[in-house]
Structures are given as structure tokens and as C-alpha cells.
Amino acid sequence: MATTELPELYYDPYDYGIDRNAPAVWARLRDEAPLYRNDEHDFWAVSRYDDVLAGMLDVDTYRSGHGTVLEMMTEREFPMPMFIFRDAPDHTLMRKLVSRAFTPRAIGGLEDRIAAICDELLDPFAGVDRFDYVDRFGAILPPTVILALLGFPAGFAEDLRDSMDSNLHVDEGETGGALATSPNRPPGSVIDEAGNIGSAVFDQVPALCELRRAEPTDDMLTILATHELERADGSTSPLTTEEILAYTALIAGAGAETVARMLGWAAVLLARHPEQRALLQADRSLIPGAIEEILRYEAPSPVQARWVEHDVDVHGTTIPAGSKMLLLNGSGNRDPRQFPDPDRFDVRRKIDRHLSFGYGAHFCIGAALARLEGRIALEQTLDRFGDWHVDESEVEWVHTSTVRGYHRVPIQVSN
Amino acid sequence: MKISYDRSKCQGHNRCYMLAPELFDTDDEGYAILLVEGEVPSDLQDKAQLCADNCPEYAIEIEG
Numbered sequence: 001m002a003t004t005e006l007p008e009l010y011y012d013p014y015d016y017g018i019d020r021n022a023p024a025v026w027a028r029l030r031d032e033a034p035l036y037r038n039d040e041h042d043f044w045a046v047s048r049y050d051d052v053l054a055g056m057l058d059v060d061t062y063r064s065g066h067g068t069v070l071e072m073m074t075e076r077e078f079p080m081p082m083f084i085f086r087d088a089p090d091h092t093l094m095r096k097l098v099s100r101a102f103t104p105r106a107i108g109g110l111e112d113r114i115a116a117i118c119d120e121l122l123d124p125f126a127g128v129d130r131f132d133y134v135d136r137f138g139a140i141l142p143p144t145v146i147l148a149l150l151g152f153p154a155g156f157a158e159d160l161r162d163s164m165d166s167n168l169h170v171d172e173g174e175t176g177g178a179l180a181t182s183p184n185r186p187p188g189s190v191i192d193e194a195g196n197i198g199s200a201v202f203d204q205v206p207a208l209c210e211l212r213r214a215e216p217t218d219d220m221l222t223i224l225a226t227h228e229l230e231r232a233d234g235s236t237s238p239l240t241t242e243e244i245l246a247y248t249a250l251i252a253g254a255g256a257e258t259v260a261r262m263l264g265w266a267a268v269l270l271a272r273h274p275e276q277r278a279l280l281q282a283d284r285s286l287i288p289g290a291i292e293e294i295l296r297y298e299a300p301s302p303v304q305a306r307w308v309e310h311d312v313d314v315h316g317t318t319i320p321a322g323s324k325m326l327l328l329n330g331s332g333n334r335d336p337r338q339f340p341d342p343d344r345f346d347v348r349r350k351i352d353r354h355l356s357f358g359y360g361a362h363f364c365i366g367a368a369l370a371r372l373e374g375r376i377a378l379e380q381t382l383d384r385f386g387d388w389h390v391d392e393s394e395v396e397w398v399h400t401s402t403v404r405g406y407h408r409v410p411i412q413v414s415n
Numbered sequence: 416m417k418i419s420y421d422r423s424k425c426q427g428h429n430r431c432y433m434l435a436p437e438l439f440d441t442d443d444e445g446y447a448i449l450l451v452e453g454e455v456p457s458d459l460q461d462k463a464q465l466c467a468d469n470c471p472e473y474a475i476e477i478e479g
Contacts, residue, residue: 057473092426096444099427103445352468363428363471371433 009033012041013070013303013326013401016172020397022302022404023343026331035315043070043305044319045326049339049355051314052332055306055325056359062306062325063087064362069402070305071170073324081243082250084362089232091361097229098247099365101149101220107368110149114373117144118380125413126384133388134409138263138377139256145373146255146366150248151212151219152204159200164257165407168400197245205248206241220251251366259370261300261398261405262291263377268409269294269345271390276347281382290347291374296354297345302330302404304358329355330404385413416460417478418467420449424474434469435462447474 009032011018011025018025029036029047036045046052055062065087067073078085083094100106121140125131143157143164197203209225216222224244228236239247270277270290280286308323319325332355334342339349357364364370381388389412396408418438420431427445431438437459440448455463455477467475 095426099445100443102429103427103441103443104429104432105441352465357471359471361426361472363426368429368433 009036010038011036011045012038012043014041014170014174016397016399019399019404022330023334026328026334029328030331030335030337035317035319041070043324043326044308044314045328046314047328047331047335049332049335049337052327052329052355053353053359055327056304056329056355056362059087059361061309061312062327063309064091064306066307068305069168070303070324070326071401073305073307081246084250084254088361093230093232094247095365097227098220098223098251101223102365102368104368107372110145110369111372111376113148114141114145114376115380117141117148118376122380122384128413130410130412132408133267133381133411134260134264134406138267138409139260139407141263141377142259142373143252143256145259145369146252147201149220149255149369150252151208151217151221152201156201156204160252160256161260163199163201164253165398167253168257168398168403170399170401172399201252202245202249205245209241209244221248224248254364255366255369257403258300258364259373261403262295262370262374264406264409265298265300266291266294266374266378267381267388267411268390268392268395268406269297271388271411272392273345274387276345277382277387279347280378281386284379284382286347287375287378287382288371289349289351291371291378292351292354293345293347293349294374295356296333296339296349296351298405299330299333299354299356300405301356301402302328302333303402304329305402329358385411388413416455416463417453418449418451418455418463419476419478420447421474421476422446424472426472428471430469430471431466431475435459435466438463438466 009028011029026047029045034046034048034051046055064085065077067078067085083091086094118141121137139161140157143160147156147160192198208221212222212225216226224239224247228238230236280290304327306325306327308319308321308325310321312319336342357367390409394410395406398405398407425446429441429445431447432441438450440450442448464477467477
């Protein structure tokens with residue numbers, strides 16, 4: 001009798017084919033190589049829930065200060081002043097400046113506004129039997145909301161979506177992101193050598209900050225333009241233009257890209273599991289739990305890179321200081337050691353700790369906003385489109401090493 | 416059941432406030448404020464456990 005041998009175990013976050021079947025490859029990593037080494041791209045990876053969680057909590061060993069996207073990591077400290085790419089004490093101080101804008105109270109006040117944006121985006125598709133759910137809605141709602149929270153005037157959401165898509169995009173067979181390789185731009189800077197920002201969205205920031213200094217409002221640009229940042233040496237000073245741009249680009253980018261992927265997954269997973277969708281139709285109180293399950297099942301940002309600060313033993317191997325470690329949080333979410341029957345999509349599953357927002361000091365600052373956007377978007381989608389259908393041969397994927405999901409999801413609506 | 420909260424560990428993720436506003440409030444910077452002292456009322460014990468299980472910083476402890 002012929003035996004079928006599995007192909008040699010191989011993983012990297014660039015290969016398009018692996019990316020599409022990532023849960024199957026991660027399952028083999030967890031069982032066969034809980035500490036995985038890739039010589040070609042020079043990284044290590046952990047994939048089991050306990051190892052990923054421990055790695056996220058151990059911020060003294062696994063540092064963010066050299067960057068957290070594999071192909072953008074730098075030997076020296078990451079130059080761009082974004083708190084996602086910083087360690088304590090800078091990280092703590094920089095994050096604190098904007099955390100007040102993401103409190104549940106601040107976010108909860110956005111509910112009506114988000115619902116109104118959903119109406120505006122979805123009303124045109126009333127009675128339409130087919131449209132691209134991600135291109136026309138899922139990828140537009142999040143930048144619209146995050147730019148409103150920042151304090152931008154309306155009209156820049158599509159520019160932001162397009163610039164984020166191209167910043168993180170990795171071509172087939174390539175491993176370089178545009179953010180790291182833009183010509184005439186110092187590595188990690190958002191301003192080029194001629195002082196240009198080069199983005200329709202972020203070009204607005206200096207003038208908007210001037211307006212806010214003259215007339216403060218309750219938006220985030222006002223915080224950035226008028227508050228002083230406490231520095232690691234104990235002094236305080238206003239943010240530089242470069243720092244304000246970095247905050248703006250980070251918050252806008254992180255808020256736009258990840259929620260767009262989450263909404264794409266929601267449309268596809270609920271179409272694939274109509275019995276689960278029927279549960280939500282019958283009982284809307286299940287929607288917040290469904291959002292958690294969608295996040296667990298298909299993490300929008302499933303790969304987090306860290307810099308190993310000092311030698312560390314993992315599964316009996318010593319990983320030397322200066323190595324790159326991938327914490328595969330998307331894999332941890334599918335670990336049967338943590339979640340019973342993890343490949344079953346179940347909107348009623350009890351979930352305490354999934355890893356899709358990370359954990360510890362770098363836990364997603366926008367988690368409450370993402371959850372709120374997800375709930376409202378899902379409520380409206382269920383109200384409006386009932387039993388939509390997705391032909392999965394028609395979807396288009398995004399291609400990045402850190403964000404995973406769909407660029408286009410045409411849905412068929414049975415009116 | 417007793418609940419305690421370590422302000423020095425809190426990073427303002429607000430999971431506790433989202434899950435149990437009866438037990439936690441937040442200050443202007445988003446850090447948690449524990450609203451009960453000592454014994455957790457019996458009808459809130461499940462929620463207290465949920466908060467402890469969900470805190471990304473392990474800043475909430477349950478005893479008993």
C-alpha cells in the first residue's frame with residue numbers, strides 16, 4: 001500500500017500559497033516544530049498558544065524597538081517614532097499620550113457616528129444584488145472612522161486605504177515592503193529628504209495641527225498638536241512635526257488596515273457557515289461573541305516580529321541575542337492545546353483570551369474601537385443583506401507579511 | 416470571593432470596564448478604577464472572574 005508522505009515542513013510569511021493555507025501549515029509547525037527555524041529569511045518562529053502568549057508578555061526578551069514587521073526590521077533601533085516600534089520607557093510614555101482617546105467612553109461616543117457612516121456607505125446597495133463588500137464597504141468604513149477620530153475633514157478615506165495597501169504590499173517572490181524602501185526617504189521616516197510627505201492624506205497634517213493650536217477641539221490631532229510628551233529623561237516637550245506625522249500614520253494605518261481585513265473575514269466566514277449566520281439573525285446579542293470568534297478564527301494580523309534582546313532558551317534550543325522571532329498569534333488561536341476543536345467556527349464559543357489583539361504592553365490600543373466597528377457593521381450587514389453568498393473563487397487576497405485577508409470580496413445578495 | 420487590582424500593572428486596555436462596568440470604571444487616561452472593596456457581591460462573581468481572565472496585564476486577582 002502506498003503511503004502519502006507530507007511535503008517537507010516549510011514556512012515563511014511571504015509565500016502566497018502558504019499564506020492562503022496558513023492554518024494547515026501552522027498546525028504542522030505546532031506539532032512538528034514548536035520552535036521553527038528559517039535560514040533563508042533568517043527568523044525563528046513559535047506557534048503554540050502558550051509560547052506566543054509568553055513571548056508577548058516577556059517584553060524584556062522580545063523587543064519591539066527594531067520593528068515588528070519582519071522585512072522592515074533593522075539592526076539598529078527602528079528610526080520611525082511610532083510607539084508600536086518602541087520599548088519601555090519610551091513606549092509607555094508615547095502610548096499614554098493617546099490612550100485617553102481610545103477609552104471606552106471616548107469610543108462609545110462614536111457609536112451613532114459609525115452607524116451613520118455605515119448607512120451612507122451601504123444605502124447605495126439597497127436592492128443591488130451584487131457588490132464588492134470589502135472594496136466598497138469593509139475597506140472604506142475603518143479609514144473613514146479613524147480619520148474622523150483623528151480630526152481629518154471628510155474625503156480622505158480612499159486615499160488612506162490605497163496608501164496603506166501599497167505600504168504593506170509584498171510582491172510575489174519578494175520580501176520588501178514599500179515603507180522600508182521608498183526612494184529618497186530616510187529609512188523609517190515619513191518625510192523625504194526634500195521635506196515632502198508625499199501622501200494626499202498626511203500632507204494635511206501640518207496645516208490641520210496649526211488649525212487645532214488656534215482652535216482646539218476634542219479630536220486626536222488636538223491632543224497631538226497641543227499636549228507635551230513626557231520624555232524618557234523626565235523632561236517634557238511638544239511633539240515635533242515628524243512625531244505628529246508618525247503618530248498620525250500609525251493610528252490611521254493600524255485602524256484602517258486591520259479592521260478592513262476583519263470585515264472581509266466576517267463576510268466570508270458567515271457566508272461559508274450559514275447555520276452560524278442564522279444564529280446571529282435570530283439573536284443579535286450573539287454578535288459581540290461572533291466578532292471574537294471571527295478574530296480568533298482568522299486573525300487579521302497573525303504574525304508579530306520581535307527582536308531577541310538576550311540569549312533565550314526555547315524548547316531546548318538557545319536562541320542568540322540579535323535574532324528575529326516571529327510570534328505566530330494566528331497559530332496560537334488555532335492551538336487545540338488551548339481551544340477545543342479549534343478549527344470549528346462557532347460564534348457561541350466561550351473565549352477568554354484570543355491573541356488577535358496581542359497581549360501585554362503592546363495590546364492593540366484600538367481594540368475597543370475595532371470591536372465597536374465590527375459589531376455595528378455586522379448588525380447592519382445582517383439587517384440589510386440577510387443571506388448573502390460569496391463565491392470564494394472570486395475573492396482577491398492582500399499580500400503582506402503581517403496582515404492577512406481579502407482585498408476584494410464580491411457578495412451575491414438574494415433580495 | 417475577593418478582588419484586587421494592581422494599578423501599577425494596568426496599561427489602560429479597558430477590558431474590565433467593557434466587561435463589567437459594575438466593578439470597574441476608568442479615569443481620564445483610561446486606567447482602571449476598581450469600584451468594589453473586598454468582597455465581590457455574589458451576583459457579580461462570574462463577571463469578576465471574567466475580568467481577571469481577560470486582563471492583558473494580569474493586573475486583576477481573584478481570591479476565594
